[in-house]
Amino acid sequence: MKIIVIGGGAAGLMAAYSAALEGCEVLLLERNEKLGKKIYITGKGRCNLANYCSEEDFLKNVVSNPKFLYSSIHRLSPYETVDFFNNLGLTTKVERGNRVFPESDHASDVTKVLEKALKNIGVRIELNTRVKNIKQDNGKFTGVETNKGDYTADACIIATGGLSYPSTGSTGDGYEFALSLGHTIVPTLPSLVGLKTKESYVRDMEGLSLKNIGLKCLIDGKEKYKDMGELLFTHNGVSGPLILTVSSYFAKDIEAGKKMGLLIDLKPALSTEALDARVIKDFAANSNKAVKNILGGLLPSSMVPVMIDVSEIDPEKKANSVTAEERKRLVKNIKGFSLTVVRSGDFSEAVVTKGGVSTKEINPRTMESLKCQGVYFAGEVIDVDALTGGYNLQIAWSTGYTAGANQNI
Numbered sequence: 001m002k003i004i005v006i007g008g009g010a011a012g013l014m015a016a017y018s019a020a021l022e023g024c025e026v027l028l029l030e031r032n033e034k035l036g037k038k039i040y041i042t043g044k045g046r047c048n049l050a051n052y053c054s055e056e057d058f059l060k061n062v063v064s065n066p067k068f069l070y071s072s073i074h075r076l077s078p079y080e081t082v083d084f085f086n087n088l089g090l091t092t093k094v095e096r097g098n099r100v101f102p103e104s105d106h107a108s109d110v111t112k113v114l115e116k117a118l119k120n121i122g123v124r125i126e127l128n129t130r131v132k133n134i135k136q137d138n139g140k141f142t143g144v145e146t147n148k149g150d151y152t153a154d155a156c157i158i159a160t161g162g163l164s165y166p167s168t169g170s171t172g173d174g175y176e177f178a179l180s181l182g183h184t185i186v187p188t189l190p191s192l193v194g195l196k197t198k199e200s201y202v203r204d205m206e207g208l209s210l211k212n213i214g215l216k217c218l219i220d221g222k223e224k225y226k227d228m229g230e231l232l233f234t235h236n237g238v239s240g241p242l243i244l245t246v247s248s249y250f251a252k253d254i255e256a257g258k259k260m261g262l263l264i265d266l267k268p269a270l271s272t273e274a275l276d277a278r279v280i281k282d283f284a285a286n287s288n289k290a291v292k293n294i295l296g297g298l299l300p301s302s303m304v305p306v307m308i309d310v311s312e313i314d315p316e317k318k319a320n321s322v323t324a325e326e327r328k329r330l331v332k333n334i335k336g337f338s339l340t341v342v343r344s345g346d347f348s349e350a351v352v353t354k355g356g357v358s359t360k361e362i363n364p365r366t367m368e369s370l371k372c373q374g375v376y377f378a379g380e381v382i383d384v385d386a387l388t389g390g391y392n393l394q395i396a397w398s399t400g401y402t403a404g405a406n407q408n409i
């Protein structure tokens with residue numbers, strides 16, 4: 001069997017290896033001048049390549065279409081993925097939250113071991129080769145057209161990624177191929193991305209990272225999500241682990257224009273009454289000081305002027321003249337600092353793409369298209385996405401491995 005793999009990202013590299021392992025003659029086509037451009041920037045350059053967890057726990061972290069992944073995650077589980085890389089010579093370590101990284105902390109090592117394995121197993125790699133079109137005859141794959149000419153094969157695996165970080169080569173070509181074969185594309189949205197807020201004063205706190213805060217997410221005024229964790233202020237909104245999760249769960253609501261509010265509890269360990277008592281104590285101990293000079297013990301310094309402003313208190317006012325009403329407003333805002341989300345960040349800043357080739361039209365056991373015989377899909381191009389923690393690369397490894405392993409049968 002002759003197989004063409006389109007895309008030399010995580011899914012394509014794994015698919016090419018697994019097809020070659022089956023004894024196929026594999027040609028890997030990558031539009032960039034090198035393989036795995038996105039892998040280089042994963043995990044802040046360290047590549048959180050998997051999560052050391054059970055298949056069940058993995059599936060709990062998949063946000064879109066986890067059931068579709070039952071077979072492929074069973075075919076190559078997270079534990080087996082780590083063994084796979086260890087056997088290729090990549091030593092790994094497990095960090096907080098079961099996140100797996102290369103021992104070297106270099107994402108480039110992940111690509112290096114895969115590239116070496118592909119060469120050893122005889123995969124032919126053509127760089128700077130962009131597939132432009134997929135050819136079929138009567139619902140059966142025949143070949144591909146590229147900027148360097150046409151190639152024929154028995155089957156092809158589309159592993160072109162999604163739309164996030166297009167500078168890495170993922171510009172949605174796979175969706176066009178799928179559409180041309182009669183597939184449905186579930187509308188694509190940026191996911192695991194910062195959120196933009198109406199309140200422009202977030203800019204005054206840009207770079208401030210808040211740890212162990214409580215976050216509530218309200219959709220059309222109703223509380224839909226609650227969690228604790230870390231949040232980061234950006235020049236036009238919020239980001240950080242908690243927000244990335246929210247961006248994934250509520251991407252469709254934001255896109256639909258629903259009203260999304262965030263309530264940040266800066267002191268989740270204190271009840272409103274306990275916090276009020278603490279503020280009263282601080283004010284009493286500094287009765288002749290201006291409010292703006294008292295709150296530093298309670299809040300990060302860049303947040304103090306913002307908090308005083310939203311609480312409608314004169315920052316120069318002496319603590320002993322702050323009214324009970326004003327103090328109550330301050331306490332209320334510390335327990336529920338309110339922000340209004342206007343939109344998600346763009347694809348250029350999003351870790352993954354939500355949406356893609358409909359899972360209803362792909363055989364989950366083989367990854368083969370149900371529209372065109374001999375065409376397979378792998379990785380982010382499919383309508384599957386997960387939370388942060390190594391789960392998205394796991395999707396790429398497992399679907400890639402499955403697509404490749406089902407050749408030569």
Ligand SMILES: Cc1cc2nc3c(=O)[nH]c(=O)nc-3n(C[C@H](O)[C@H](O)[C@H](O)COP(=O)(O)OP(=O)(O)OC[C@H]3O[C@@H](n4cnc5c(N)ncnc54)[C@H](O)[C@@H]3O)c2cc1C
Binds near residue numbers: 011132173350378
């Ligand atoms: C900044 C950032 C950090 C991330 N960190 C992590 C992390 O630590 N852990 C984790 O699990 N996930 C992480 N992710 C997500 C993860 O990187 C992706 O989900 C995963 O790389 C998707 O793999 P893929 O092979 O499906 O697609 P891609 O990695 O996008 O690869 C697709 C490849 O196909 C090529 N291609 C596209 N069109 C064509 C064409 N027409 N012809 C030929 N080649 C083509 C592209 O050039 C590209 O090389 C991160 C993502 C980003 C953006």
